[in-house]
Amino acid sequence: MTKGDDFLQRIKQEEPIPKWRFRLVNVSIWLGSILFVLVGAAAFSIVLFSIQQTDFSVIRHMSHSRLELFLGVLPLFWLILLIIFLGMAMMSIQKTKRGYKYTIIQLLIFSFSFSVLIGTAFFVYGGAQKLEHAFDIRVSAYESIQEKKKLIWMNPADGFLSGEIISAKDDQLILKGFDGKTWTVEHKGVFVPPILNLEPGEKLKIIGKLTGDHLFLAEEIRPWGGMEMMRRRRRGLKR
Numbered sequence: 001m002t003k004g005d006d007f008l009q010r011i012k013q014e015e016p017i018p019k020w021r022f023r024l025v026n027v028s029i030w031l032g033s034i035l036f037v038l039v040g041a042a043a044f045s046i047v048l049f050s051i052q053q054t055d056f057s058v059i060r061h062m063s064h065s066r067l068e069l070f071l072g073v074l075p076l077f078w079l080i081l082l083i084i085f086l087g088m089a090m091m092s093i094q095k096t097k098r099g100y101k102y103t104i105i106q107l108l109i110f111s112f113s114f115s116v117l118i119g120t121a122f123f124v125y126g127g128a129q130k131l132e133h134a135f136d137i138r139v140s141a142y143e144s145i146q147e148k149k150k151l152i153w154m155n156p157a158d159g160f161l162s163g164e165i166i167s168a169k170d171d172q173l174i175l176k177g178f179d180g181k182t183w184t185v186e187h188k189g190v191f192v193p194p195i196l197n198l199e200p201g202e203k204l205k206i207i208g209k210l211t212g213d214h215l216f217l218a219e220e221i222r223p224w225g226g227m228e229m230m231r232r233r234r235r236g237l238k239r
Helices: 003-013 019-053 056-061 066-073 076-094 104-124 127-138 145-153 227-238
Strands: 160-169 172-177 182-186 203-212 215-223
Touching: 019 076, 019 104, 019 127, 019 145, 076 104, 104 127, 127 145, 145 160, 160 182, 172 203, 182 203
Parallel strands: 182 215
Antiparallel strands: 160 172, 160 203, 172 182, 203 215
16 A cells, blocks of 8 residues: 555544534634734724823923933833734734735734724723723733823923812912922913813913922913813713
8 A cells, every 4th residue: 555545544534624613713713813903902092092191292391302202101011012912913814714815914904904993993982091091000010101191291390390289379379299299380371271270179281490499480281181181071071
């Protein structure tokens, strides 16, 4: 008996694999691909949230470079997660029944496009902020976007102050800074966005200059969460 005959004989003796197993494997691969795309979408939404929280107009007031600001707020963890899961989604799709027909570029465009679309929708409806906050609470080693933001905006010597209003009277605010200290902020003649109410409990970020021990002269006052987040909150209160 030749080697070829022996090989055919062994094939005939082996029990055929049921079709349902192939279908189950194919469905599992597709479900895995969808899961990887969804995780990538969640990561992309938090990257968008990070960009939305970064006030790039502050660069003109900073002594540091644009690169330093960018690296300071860059959510490296989520960017790495996005790249990893996009790669896993591409590999999973490639293993499907017709996955071999697609090039690496096509798979990348396909995976990234879906992650961007889903992630953008997740961000617009406020899911990114909730997810990032939940992650911050449950993972002690994680440095949140808000913590990164505080590092930039809690530098009074460089002209940046942030915190929560304790009391407001005439042209003066008593602010509890994110450094735990109490600050007196003078803001006479300073433009305050109409959407922002200077009242106890409101969180602010302020550009100005240090004038004394825990004394600060404001030149610009902005809502801590940004204008868009403030508008959403106001709309929610009116309902």
